[in-house]
Amino acid sequence: MRFWVITLAAAVGIGATAALGCWQLDRAAQKQALAAAIEARGEQPPLGAAALQQALQQTPAADLVHRPVALQGRWLGAHTIYLDNRQMHGRPGFFVLTPLALDGPTPAVVLVQRGWIARNFQDRTALAPVDTPAGPVAVSGRLALAPARLYEMAPGADPVSETSPIRQNLDVARFRAQTGLPLLAMSVVQTGADSEGLQRDWPRIDAGVDKHYGYAFQWFGISLLMAVLYVWFQLFRRFIRPRQQPGA
Known part of the structure; x- marks a missing residue:
């Protein structure tokens, strides 16, 4: 009975941590898409005053950022x-x-x-x-x-x-x-060079993709560790490794 309880707990833990790793990879993909959209937006021709007012009337503000x-x-x-x-x-x-x-x-x-x-x-x-x-x-x-x-x-x-x-x-x-x-x-x-007594070294736009890859690595690492520990303690030591004979 104890073996099956441990097996169920290990399966749940391995599946949950693997799912969290996949979720972080999905978040990284979303952030990459956002970074690509921001970069593409930044390469568009600059808007003048009239074009800016027209764009604000036709496009949500969030789609005009950058x-x-x-x-x-x-x-x-x-x-x-x-x-x-x-x-x-x-x-x-x-x-x-x-x-x-x-x-x-x-x-x-x-x-x-x-x-x-x-x-x-x-x-x-x-x-x-x-x-x-x-x-x-x-x-x-x-x-x-x-x-x-x-x-x-x-x-x-x-x-x-x-x-x-x-x-x-x-x-x-x-x-x-x-x-x-x-x-x-x-x-x-x-933007542009410093002038008028002002500095304009604004922080670089970072979508935070590397952070999600780091989290995914951690979750997959935990999932792998749980799988290795389960195999070692519940399978290898119990069924695979021959039991030592008394008096051997």
Whole structure:
């Protein structure tokens, strides 16, 4: 009876861990497909202001992420936001976001993640100078969703943080209501060489495929180990290896 209980437990364990390994391989395949789609998207021709507005009306925002853009307009420097506790190369600082009023017959504004500046450890409110030209500018970059949010104890509980240029997070809908700007549904991550006092060495886009291969290797390894231990202790030692004769 004990033998059959152990056999059933081993079969369940081996099957479950093997299934988890297959699931991780499937996740890796999905991530590879996503990475290929992102790469293909990034190789498409850049969207101008008019084409961007049209694309946002016809295509879900998630399907436009990482699409390149080449925009002309004017910075709305009075509405610049500094997102705190953002890192670049492991150094804490601020992501600088400024709305860009797009050139074109239809009024539209896009929020541009312009780059990163280091923080002043003696005075958090002392911001490094950022050059924001008043005249027409050309901005190249890629489309992105709203800036990633960091953990907050109570989002929106501090009214000062909702009006200060230095913020932990940015609620785009609330920012649109505060400023009255006709903000588009997506933001732009500005690319290119460092300029205007900003660094733009953004992290490389990583789909995380290697992580899933690592998990799959671990699950298949556990499955194989369970199979080897079962064969050794329940089959080889019990049935295959000849039993030692008494007095031998």
